[in-house]
Amino acid sequence: MTVTLGYATATGTDQDLDEQLAELAGAGVDRRRIFTDRTTGSADKLRAGLVALLSYARxxxxxxxxxxxxxxxxxxxVTKTVADLTTRGITLRCLENGLDTATSSGRMVARILADLAALDGDR
Structure with missing residues (x-):
């Protein structure tokens, strides 16, 4: 059974999750299946919502x-996360730019991002 999941994150106090949550819900994502993070401070801080999403997605x-x-x-x-989702057979949809890895053009973009992630891993 296919499950549609969402992810939203806001950094600091200047970004509001409500707008992202509304956009995801408007795209058909059940609000109970949206994982969220609000981060402040260090870029090294673990994002528990993203980790939970990646663990939950099949x-x-x-x-x-x-x-x-x-x-x-x-x-x-970003490229590593996209590569991970693609490798695991999980479709990625990005509302802002129309990326959808269920389409041939979306798969091509995901392959390019995966190649870039592999290059970064070769360092």
Missing amino acids: SGDVVTVVALERLGRSTAE
């Missing part, structure tokens, strides 16, 4: 985010 599931950068604090972290 092959065939769909992960929806408002913006791709929500999946990490750096390009390397």
Whole structure:
């Protein structure tokens, strides 16, 4: 059974999760299946909501985010997360730019991001 999951994160006090939650709900994500984080301070801080989402998601599931950068604090972290989801057979949908790894063009973008993540891992 395919499950649609969402992830939203806000940093500091200047960003509000409510707008992201509304966008995810408007895209059909059940509010009970949206994982969230609110972070302040160090970039090294563990994001428990993202870790829980990645642990919960199974092959065939769909992960929806408002913006791709929500999946990490750096390009390397985002590309690694996208590569992980793709390798595990989890579809990624990004509302802001229309990325959908269920489509051929979305899979191509995910492959490029996975290749970039592999290059970063070769260091």
